[in-house]
Amino acid sequence: xxxxxxxxxxxxxxxxxxxxxxxxxxxxxxxxxxxxxxxxxxxxxxxxxxxxxxxxxxxxxxxxxxxxxxxxxxxxxxxxxxxxxxxxxxxxxxxxxxxxxxxxxxxxxxxxxxxxxxxxxxxxxxxxxxxxxxxxxxxxxxxxxxxxxxxxxxxxxxxxxxxxxxxxxxxxxxxxxxxxxxxxxxxxxxxxxxxxxxxxxxxxxxxxxxxxxxxxxxxxxxxxxxxxxxxxxxxxxxxxxxxxxxxxxxxxxxxxxxxxxxxxxxxxxxxxxxxxxxxxxxxxxxxxxxxxxxxxxxxxxxxxx
Amino acid sequence: xxxxxxxxxxxxxxxxxxxxxxxxxxxxxxxxxxxxxxxxxxxxxxxxxxxxxxxxxxxxxxxxxxxxxxxxxxxxxxxxxxxxxxxxxxxxxxxxxxxxxxxxxxxxxxxxxxxxxxxxxxxxxxxxxxxxxxxxxxxxxxxxxxxxxxxxxxxxxxxxxxxxxxxxxxxxxxxxxxxxxxxxxxxxxxxxxxxxxxxxxxxxxxxxxxxxxxxxxxxxxxxxxxxxxxxxxxxxxxxxxxxxxxxxxxxxxxxxxxxxxxxxxxxxxxxxxxxxxxxxxxxxxxxxxxxxxxxxxxxxxxxxx
Numbered sequence: 001x002x003x004x005x006x007x008x009x010x011x012x013x014x015x016x017x018x019x020x021x022x023x024x025x026x027x028x029x030x031x032x033x034x035x036x037x038x039x040x041x042x043x044x045x046x047x048x049x050x051x052x053x054x055x056x057x058x059x060x061x062x063x064x065x066x067x068x069x070x071x072x073x074x075x076x077x078x079x080x081x082x083x084x085x086x087x088x089x090x091x092x093x094x095x096x097x098x099x100x101x102x103x104x105x106x107x108x109x110x111x112x113x114x115x116x117x118x119x120x121x122x123x124x125x126x127x128x129x130x131x132x133x134x135x136x137x138x139x140x141x142x143x144x145x146x147x148x149x150x151x152x153x154x155x156x157x158x159x160x161x162x163x164x165x166x167x168x169x170x171x172x173x174x175x176x177x178x179x180x181x182x183x184x185x186x187x188x189x190x191x192x193x194x195x196x197x198x199x200x201x202x203x204x205x206x207x208x209x210x211x212x213x214x215x216x217x218x219x220x221x222x223x224x225x226x227x228x229x230x231x232x233x234x235x236x237x238x239x240x241x242x243x244x245x246x247x248x249x250x251x252x253x254x255x256x257x258x259x260x261x262x263x264x265x266x267x268x269x270x271x272x273x274x275x276x277x278x279x280x281x282x283x284x285x286x287x288x289x290x291x292x293x294x295x296x297x298x299x300x301x302x303x304x305x
Numbered sequence: 306x307x308x309x310x311x312x313x314x315x316x317x318x319x320x321x322x323x324x325x326x327x328x329x330x331x332x333x334x335x336x337x338x339x340x341x342x343x344x345x346x347x348x349x350x351x352x353x354x355x356x357x358x359x360x361x362x363x364x365x366x367x368x369x370x371x372x373x374x375x376x377x378x379x380x381x382x383x384x385x386x387x388x389x390x391x392x393x394x395x396x397x398x399x400x401x402x403x404x405x406x407x408x409x410x411x412x413x414x415x416x417x418x419x420x421x422x423x424x425x426x427x428x429x430x431x432x433x434x435x436x437x438x439x440x441x442x443x444x445x446x447x448x449x450x451x452x453x454x455x456x457x458x459x460x461x462x463x464x465x466x467x468x469x470x471x472x473x474x475x476x477x478x479x480x481x482x483x484x485x486x487x488x489x490x491x492x493x494x495x496x497x498x499x500x501x502x503x504x505x506x507x508x509x510x511x512x513x514x515x516x517x518x519x520x521x522x523x524x525x526x527x528x529x530x531x532x533x534x535x536x537x538x539x540x541x542x543x544x545x546x547x548x549x550x551x552x553x554x555x556x557x558x559x560x561x562x563x564x565x566x567x568x569x570x571x572x573x574x575x576x577x578x579x580x581x582x583x584x585x586x587x588x589x590x591x592x593x594x595x596x597x598x599x600x601x602x603x604x605x606x607x608x609x610x
Contacts, residue, residue, distance in 0.1 A: 023549030027449070100607045107606065124610055131443050133610040134594055135558075138436050140609065141574040141597040142560075142567060144332070244328030244573075246566030253440075253558045255447075261551030262447060268549075269446040283595075283610050286602070289442040290590040294449075297591070301412065302405050304445065305429055305438040305588050 006032040007067045007275055009268070010060055010090075012081060014038050014046055016158060016231065017095060017126075018072035020264020025070075028268055030294045035063040066090050068271040072264075074162050078123070079109055086113040086121055091274035093267050095126030097159040098210075103129065103283070111281035121281040125270035126263045127255070128152070130284055132235055135253045137285055139239040143249040146241020152185060153177035155233025158259055163211040164189050169197030170206075172225040179236065180216075187217040192225055233259045269293070311337040312372045312580055314573070315365055315395075317386060319343050319351055321463060321536065322400060322431075323377035325569020330375075333573055335599050340368040371395050373576040377569075379467050383428070384414055391418040391426055396579035398572050400431030402464040403515075408434065408588070416586035426586040430575035431568045432560070433457070435589055437540055440558045442590055444544040448554040451546020457490060458482035460538025463564055468516040469494050474502030475511075477530040484541065485521075492522040497530055538564045574598070 009031050011021050018036070025031045035055035038046050047056040055063055068091040071082050075096045082092040091114075096106055103124050110121040124130055132150065139148050153176070160175035167173075171192040178186045189206055193199060203219040206212055222228065234256040243249045270284065273291035284292075290300045314336050316326050323341070330336045340360035343351050352361040360368055373396040376387050380401045387397045396419075401411055408429050415426040429435055437455065444453050458481070465480035472478075476497040483491045494511055498504060508524040511517055527533065539561040548554045575589065578596035589597075595605045 020549055020551075023551070027547075027549060099610060103610055104603055104606055127447070129610045131447055134439070134443055136609045137594040137598060137605075138439055141594070142432070142436055142562075142570060144570070144599075242332075243563065243566040243570035244325055244332060246325075246328065246563045248561075249563065249567060250561045251559070254556070256553075256555045257447075258548065258551045258554065261548040262554060265447060265449070265548035283606050285595040285606060285610060286593045288591045288593055289439055289446070290588075292446040293442060298409055300442075301409055301588050301590060304441045305404060305408055305434045305590060 006030055007272065008032055008034045008065060009068050009070060009271055010035050010037060010063050010066045011070045011072060012037040012060065012085070013071065013073040014042065015072060016260035017263045017267070018070075020260035020262070021070045021072055021267050022264070023261065024265040024268035028272070028294065030272060031268060034066055037063070037069075060085055060088065060090065068093065068274050070267050070271055072267065075159060079106055082110055082121060083113045086110065086117050086119055089117050089119055091120045091271070093122045093125050093270040093274060095130065095263050095267055096124045097126055097129060099129055107281045107283060114281050115279050118279045120274040120277045120279060122270040122274055122284065122287065123281060124283050125266050127257065127259075127266060128235060130263075130266055132237060132253075134284055134289070135237050139237070139241070139251045142251065143239060143241025143243045146239050146249070148237060148239040149183040151179040151181065151183060151236040151238070153179050153233060153235075156229070156231055156259065157187075157233070158263070160187060160189070160211050163209050164191065164206055167202060167205045167209065169194050169202040174225045174228050177233075185215050187212055187215050189217060189219045190222045190225055190228055191219060192223070193221050231259045231261075233257055311335055312577065313337055313339045313370060314576055315340050315342060315368050315371045315374045317342040317365065317374050317376045317390070318378040319347065320377060321565035322568045322572070323375075325565035325567070326375045326377055326572050327569070328566065329570040329573035333577070333599065335577065336573060339371055342368070342374075365390055365393065365395065373398065373579050375572050375576055377572065380464060384411055387415055387426060388418045391415065391422050391424055394422050394424055396425045396576070398427045398430050398575040398579060400435065400568050400572055401429045402431055402434060404434055412586045412588060419586050420584050423584045425579040425582045425584060427575040427579055427589065427592065428586060429588050430571050432562065432564075432571060433540060435568075435571055437542060437558075439589055439594070440542050444542070444546070444556045447556065448544060448546025448548045451544050451554070453542060453544040454486075454488040456484040456486065456488060456541040456543070458484050458538060458540075461534070461536055461564065462492075462538070463568070465492060465494070465516050468514050469496065469511055472507060472510045472514065474499050474507040479530045479533050482538075490520050492517055492520050494522060494524045495527045495530055495533055496524060497528070498526050536564045536566075538562055
């Protein structure tokens, strides 16, 4: 690894997370950015924001050769965007943020596409799902009987914000997650209403969305969502459980983080891991942690173990 | 996995950690204990403490077939005990607790033995090194530039206690680790002195031992170490660092745990993982986290991710 060339990465989608990924590539010792893929209407605007030598295009084929594509698109678009990229023989990473059965289905779809093309996909490589999932697994392997509580926030949820923005009648939105303790949350959704839309109808549509239907959700109309923006976020994971036959084992993890920067950084760590795995699709739980870190194995083991 | 037979485990060495491993095997859904290997002088005593159907022996060959041996011996005996077990075609796990170059050397030695026999060894599968190492790796992949502090205790260090007990002139010992903050520690070593030994000489030998030479170490003579024993322990891992180009990312992990019970539990999780890996030696950083958990992959992904 120490004398290898850098891995060539492309970023697909340039929202908050995409910009975070650009920063993380730029500061990674073993990655280089070969270009950015955005939608037609964004090409000119994005090209002005990036150094002139960087290709901004609507088609990843313009960027070949690419080792790995960082797919920074809304969760519900990941499958449709990632599959054709995998089919071209390019690895993908994404931060798909829906838990449970939906994630498993995505993994299985990408697994077929990745194996057919002999490349690697890593899904749900954000902080939750993502690194928080790794913590929950470590908690459970240490104390297999017990309860883990995941408490998010306070902070702006990017996934929930994107979901709220997609509701008809919403011009702009910001979804805040407040922890109520023991894994319970309240969602505060601040929206700008498109003139002519009925608040009650829009509110009902937001509350019915799968992103919000499980939680106590409050919707409020404001003049300017921009005045409320802060991408700080965090989590508190807590488990009390039993190791062997011994009770009262207590584990707690807290983070205070900048949401797009952290997600972009984790995506880049996952991009590195794609270059060290055999063909197929993976969640972070299926990848040895050393694969996410730069450098050779001996150095990693001596530094971190 | 759901309808498979249980994996057959043996415990080699029956100190505090060995007993912890017995409890963890007994409560694991996919493990069964086939017997215990102890030294000659302990066979009769240990047999009385265990159910009569369990074989207590000095030789693991009396227990065949065994899928995995949990090697619960002092760190400095791990290589000499594990290598012949691997050579018999039995996987091993250990909680070798010396960091850095010594661990890498052990891993390389066991890697040869494991590959030659087509089996798996997992080393340093305790809580530090072990699960704390996993946390340090997750911290670093989230914020690659920054400093991680590992703060142990307050609590009794088993490795340091064993090391102190081996010093000539020490009849019994207990080593307590106190956190001083930002990764600095004080070691308090309570000893019973063998009559005729000089305290100053014994104290100097303890302070010179590699387990103690890095830290501020205080040695005190007491009448009965037994009155001080408490196997509660804990850690506080903390990192502040930069994700991409965004500073002020803060991560903290704390545990309050029972040392032998947790170590035994982690060894059993690692024993499970040996059955899911290709031949060779591994640290926990090199093993996908899902391998440590019971059950099939889909269930694990849907529950933890």
